[in-house]
Amino acid sequence: MTLSLGKIVKSNGHTDYVCQIYGVHEVDVVPQPDNYALGTFVSVELTGKHAGYLVGLIYDTVLLNPDFGRLGPRLSPERELMSFAPDYLNERAVLVGINAIGRIDGEGRVYQGVPLLAANSDALVQQMTVEQIQGFHMGADGLNLTYLPVVVQQDSPLAYHLARTVLAQLADLLPDYQTELAVLADDLNWRTQIGPMGGMQ
Amino acid sequence: MNQPLGRAKGPGPTPHSFLFVSPDVEQRLKVGEFITYEASVDGTWQTILARVIERRPLRLYPDAFSGDPQIDPNHVAAIVGYSGRTSELFEITAEVIGYYDADLRDFINPRVPPHVGTPIMLAEDEYLSMVLSRVQPGEVGAATIGWLLSRARGEVPIAIDVGAVASTHLAIIASTGAGKSYTASVLIEEMLKPNNRAAVLVIDPHGEYDTLAELANHKALGSKRYRPEARIYRPGDVKIRVGALEQGDLRYLLPNVSERMSYVLGRAYRRAQQMSRSRSQQEDRWTLNELDEAIQREGENEEDSFDRGSANALLWRLRSTIKTGRDQIFDDQEQTPLDELFRPGRCTVMQLSQVEARQQQVIVAALLRRIFNARLRTKNNSVDAGDDYYLPYPVFILIEEAHNFAPAGADIVTTGILKKILAEGRKFGVGVGLISQRPGKLDPDVLSQCNTQFLLRIVNPVDQARVRESVESVGRDLLNELPALTKGQAIISGMAVNTPVLCHIRRRHTPHGGEDIPAPEEWVAYFDDAHEQMRQRDAAPLQQPRRRSRLFKKE
Structure with missing residues (x-):
């Protein structure tokens, strides 16, 4: 069963979306932090017939707190605000950055890499199921990870770690490809762990 | 099944090399090791043989990870989050040798590197046994002198082609103590086995080869119907007829011959030849007395007292330098027959220890000339059985301390005939093996x-440079191994093998005679009781016999 995580509230580019995670009272099942952890595969709904959905990776997390820095006097204690002004509390939110790494169309065809279609605001973001993740990575010739270079090339200090997280998840989900994934993971591990310490690479 | 050890990365620094990447966990990919890959050549899949020539690390931990010798750097790496299996990864450069063509009995280079990602295997023992050697162990013409160094003892035997050695010549080059006489002896043993039965002569200036006399008694070297022979000729056993000496030999042999003396010698030499011709129809039968007489006559004929002095000086030099007789090498009449020196299945060792260096050179020159002429005349059917120059089978001559017989930068009596044999011997079945510890002093030509080259450990840079410049068939990678080789390890290259190989020379069947004297043991032994008693006994004054009692004295 798919778990709804939130909705798209903004984009920073064609593949870079911001999703606001649903809070209390917004959905029946409120997403927990481990549902939107770094490296989680998510689907972003697309509008249009047979458009299917974008496949995205959560690459960053930002906490939104309008209260931050507001040190002025309060009229009511914080515990009473729940009764008198619940909307005010709701302005706190968790935002996650999503990198679109492919698309699965309405007929189930998989496209890895930069998707041609873009999502709209308020598009539903859901956690992908194991079957969806496996389906996205398995092509006719076996395991596909053509989006991995795009992930690694991101201008972010977390890029390599994100890629390692992806490989670790896939090693669990696709045990037939553990050897190949281990080769890729070993290279990333060396680059992230030994390279910065001064090791030769 | 043979598992891949690496995968091709791309072309290498030279047209015939390629790179591949390997973690080489078991450290099998040593320099000189053979690897294979499969490739399609003109539509047919072939197993291509290549040799590792360089290995370069692609990954290295920071130096500081090894800062404390008590701590394993892998452990430090694990602490910072790296616990991968491939902390060591190598970029290996390999040189393509080619695929083996059974008809050509040689390798054909495909001239294209393997595709990126092609699996690279360690060459299998059976495959290497089949393709490295031109002949298979036990076949006629095979000398199994050892096994491939990078493989387990005896797994990949290296058999060199005796036919190629005997026709296109051999060099054994090594520093002192690296095992060159040992290697040469192994080769001789192999050449005398039932499948080869070679006719071998060893020129042995240091008396290192007398233990080859044991050849005849060793079971491994004979068969039911065949037993090899070994003959050791000590100085005086071999006879060289003085008439076989050329004018140049005499000039070289006599000390401090002036131009004037040389002129007199030339005239006297021709006169002695005339005497020989009138006496025996052959001009090389002159005797030392006849030459002596000829020089005296030359002196008498000269009106100038200066020339008479030259003749006298020449006579003095001749008489003091060349002696004939029972224990001498030179003789007026007698000459060791070639069929005694050479016979299939026989190894003749000519010991020249205690023979003066110039005499050694003249003896070898005279002998080589005789052998070459004998083979030439026998091949041209100009001599019959029984003739001095009749030698009806190919021969192989192994010359120790070859730098004394073909020194670099000098033209001595042996240089010319050696060069002639090296250039033309192939046509007449005269093969030469040169052994030297100083290739830098050996004539590069x-x-x-x-x-065919057997290269053992060479440390001296000058000698290494000479080998690099003269030995074309060995790559730089293998030559770089020269100072690192240990005793009994050799690089074998050239015509007798299909590709250069690093070989471990097998153990000799006969005892080794070239061992050093164990000086410390002998010094220590000086103080043991037995030696002490022996010295006391030798030093004790001889006791006078007691006088007999007068009682028994005869009246």
Whole structure:
């Protein structure tokens, strides 16, 4: 069963979306932090017939707190605000950055890499199921990870770690490809762990 | 099944090399090791053989990870989050040798590197046994002198082609103590086995080869119907007829011959030849007395007292230098027959220890000339059985301390005939093996004419440079191994093998005679009781016999 995580509230580019995670009272099942952890595969709904959905990776997390820095006097204690002004509390939110790494169309065809279609605001973001993740990575010739270079090339200090997280998840989900994934993971591990310490690479 | 050890990365620094990447966990990919890959050549899949020539690390931990010798750097790496299996990864450069063509009995280079990602395997023992050697162990013409160094003892035997050695010549080059006489002895043993039965002569200036006499008694070297022979000729056992000496030999042999003396010698030499011709129809039968007489006559004929002095000086030199007789090498009449020196299945060792260096050179020159002429005349059917120059089978001559017989930068009596044999011996069945510990002092032309090379440890940079310049068939990668080789390890290259190989020379069947004297043991032994008693006994004054009692004295 798919778990709804939130909705798209903004984009920073064609593949870079911001999703606001649903809070209390917004959905029946409120997403927990481990549902939107770094490296989680998510689907972003697309509008249009047979458009299917974008496949995205959560690459960053930002906490939104309008209260931050507001040190002025309060009229009511914080515990009473729940009764008198619940909307005010709701302005706190968790935002996650999503990198679109492919698309699965309405007929189930998989496209890895930069998707041609873009999502709209308020598009539903859901956690992908194991079957969806496996389906996205398995092509006719076996395991596909053509989006991995795009992930690694991101201008972010977390890029390599994100890629390692992806490989670790896939090693669990696709045990037939553990050897190949281990080769890729070993290279990333060396680059992230030994390279910065001064090791030769 | 043979598992891949690496995967091709791309072309290498030279047209015939390629790179591949390997973690080489078991450290099998040593320099000189053979690897294979499969490739399609003109539509047919072939197993291509290549040799590792360099290995370069692609990953290295920071130096500081090894800062404390008590701590394993892998452990430090694990602490910072790296616990991968491939902390060591190598970029290996390999040189393509080619695929083996059974008809050509040689390798054909496909001239294209393997595709990126092609699996690279360690060459299998059976495959290497089949393709490295031109002949298979036990076949006629095979000398199994050891096994491939990078493989387990005896797994990949290296059999060199005796036919190629005997026709296109051989050089054994090594520093002192690296095992060159040992290697040469192994080769001789192999050449005398039932499948080869070679006719071998060893020129042995240091008396290192007398233990080859044991050849005849060793079971491994004979068969039911065949037993090899070994003959050791000590100085005086071999006879060289003085008439076989050329004018140049005499000039070289006599000390401090002036131009004037040389002129007199030339005239006297021709006169002695005339005497020989009138006496025996052959001009090389002159005797020392006849030459002596000829020089005296030359002196008498000269009106100038200066020339008479030259003749006298020449006579003095001749008489003091060349002696004939029972225990001498030179003789007026007698000459060791070639069929005694050479016979299939026989190894003749000519010991020249205690013979003066110039005499050694003249003896070898005279002998080589005789052998070459004998083979030439026998091949041309100009002599019959019984003739002095009748030698009806190919021969192989192994010359120790070859730098004394073909020195670099000098033209001595042996240089010319050696070069002639090296250039033309192939046509007449005269093969030469040169052994030297100082290739830097060996004539480079002579060395480069030896088409099979056994290179053992060479440390001296000058000697290494000479080998690099004269030995074309060995790559730089293998030559770089020269100072690192240990005793009994050799690089074998050239015509007798299909590709250069690093070989471990097998153990000798006969005892080794070239061992050093164990000086410390002998010094220590000086103080043991037995030696002490022996010294006391030798030093004790001889007791006078007691006088007999007068009682028994005869009246």
